[in-house]
Amino acid sequence: MSKVLIIGCGGVASVAIHKCCQVPEVFTDICIASRTKSKCDKLAAELAPKTTTNITTAQVDADHVDEVIALIKSYQPDLVMNIALPYQDLTIMDACLACGVNYMDTANYEPENTDDPAWRAIYEKRCKEAGFSAYFDYSWQWAYAKKFEEAGLTALLGSGFDPGVTQAYCAYAKKHEFDTIDTIDILDCNGGDHGYAFATNFNPEINLREVSAPGSYWENGHWVEIPAMSIKREYDFDKVGQKDMYLLHHEEIESLAKNIPEAKRIRFFMTFGQSYLDHMRCLEDVGMLSTTPINFNGQEIVPIQFLKALLPDPASLGPRTKGKTNIGCIFTGKKDGKEKTYYIYNVCDHQECYKEVGSQAISYTTGVPAMCGALMLLTGKWTTKGVHTVEEFDPDPYLDALDKYGLPRSESHSPALVD
Template sequence: MKRNILIIGGGGVARVVAHKCAQNNAVLGDIHIASRTLAKCHAIIDSIHDKGSLQRPGTLQAHALDAMDIEATKFLIRATRSQIVINVGSPFLNMSVLTACIETGTAYLDTAIHEDPEKVCENPPWYGNYEWKRRQACKNARVTAVLGVGFDPGVVNAYARYAMDTYFDSVESIDIIDVNAGSHGRYFATNFDPEINFREFVSTAWSWENNAWKANAMFEHRKDWDMPVAGLSTTYLTGHDEIHSMSKNLGVPNIRFWMGFSEHYINVFTVLKNLGLLSQHSVRTARGQEIVPLEVVKAVLPDPASLAPAYSGKTCIGDLIKGRKDGLPQEVLIYNVCDHKTSFEEVGSQAISYTAGVPAVAAAMLIAEGTWDIGEMVNVEELDPKLFIALMNRMGLVTRVRSAQGDHIVDPQPDVIEASTDGKLLNYG
């Protein structure tokens, strides 16, 4: 058993992670939240108390931390006796936090791939540029590191693995589709850190086509999908983290990622990009000040966490998988629908943060009780997905499958997990 959680980050996803850890502290133990801005950690703790999220009385503590400082992070891990770190801070922190975990023998989880602030859209596979270089170090230290265990990446990786094992003899293509059919009521805002959000879309959109990497221009390829709840949804081919591990681990010749964008978003994005306001390189103002345009845009846009109270509508994210079963063509959509308003009422965050945060806690619980505590570095599709999906069903993210046979809930382990009526996990099998 591993116990005691250190959450690194103070944004919307960290809030979800903290609430879900609190709801399951009988399994996870003490909960510590660390960020450069201590007030954000205290606000999350206040929210947990206000909503009565603690499953049982326990430690819930805030800490100030610059997670780029490896020694400071190691000190905090040891001081809090944390055996699992959930890193939901900026992707710029990943390698520093991972290093601290390896050097303290602590399990590591994150929800997005590492990024170098000086580089945008590096050559694929992205995991090969940073994280995978530390695989042997994790193995030597017997440290479990589960990479990209949010929703996308994360749950969509598990969906692909589960669908391939359950519904197919062979798979020809996986199209990951992410649609936000919600509204926050602002003129323009991003649903998570604007700096990270825009960096995803200013360069090459990599896809995996015919067992090779293909470079595409952003917004070059458009496709409309008939999605559950969201209906007919316009999406664009986009580069994304999960393609860079799934292409290596699943043996599928075609893997693509499609994200929904409104015309308004594309128009604003295009203007900002064409004006040079999305550049991460500093410029000198007429007053002689050095500024980074992208940081200025981030400063004037709404804080993504501030969108949650007014957010309405739903998200729909899933994998459309095509292949063959028993010699016949087979098509399956395995997906989740999440409601913005319901997410806010439960944990004070909107659905996009909710879908990223819940899987990380489910993974932490699987590490805590030993199922996923494997002592090496993996991506989610390398792990058995059944208990992961079953846990999320009881934690607020229900998985469904739509196929020629109809649309129904997927529950791979109905008899293994016992849960109370409010969805807080009581025990395993």
């Protein structure tokens, strides 16, 4: 019996909300709150006849702490699920602290305006000291650890697929398969085809920022940074086939390097088709990925936001996308003194997801772990206070829940390795 406030009603949130409504014995009451209330009302109306979860809706601009505090005070939830954008992570964490409520999200903090001088100064210092230049990192949210601990609250960071399930796979490998882990390769393959020359599978602004940034990986205790898309490998993915994949910086590398300190190398690869890369390079070259406002005919516009308005809404890709995703982790390490390798992954079918919840697999593979993370907190399976990432908790009940609610694991004890 729990009351949950869900902030955001986009592609990922919509799947998480569908899934919460499939577990009404835990999610007895949910409030869907977002900037655009009409989207929340539409989803609530669609789900109400199919569930016994009691659904209400609200309008909130989560950029404003006082608005989130007022909403939490009036709704009195047991948990706030932040499935809006990473820009809102800190304001929602502040509101949770002010009201004494547990918090969770699916992506770590990054600022909307990367030209803000105060943020920029801290960012540039971090780039120099840490050695990677992505706009997002954990430092902002880890800085809340003591406050959450002292308040007796839990903040669960990054319960999507990657970050999220990939870290649970690491915790699982550490718990059941290895005494020591030497290397981790996270492989994110989308074998889906939506038929457009160019579209992003989730929020275009967040997605394009991520893939146009320099790549980096963790090796022997430090970051190695490389130009964007400059390390390419091919991999033959189960149920998908041969794909080109590129090394990217990804947020979970940072927490895994901290929590699995024996790992000598941690890398992240994502598959991209040539058409996607060609479009992205052109857009970048002409300045369309910029977050710096420009004046156009007397009106201020942010190029990447304008581009977002032109691109297909990721939520509209559902009916068109065919094919499968395959996301997982390959490990090398030792067990009982012997070298071994292990691969754990999930295969998810775009059309099956669409049939079940009306979304493609990218939103599905993020929304289901968001619900499962909430389930762990609400049912008392994960109780550690403070600010924590997924690999810091027991992976077993989480992976069992993922198996049950739509993202079953597959495994191999003799996988092909990535060189």
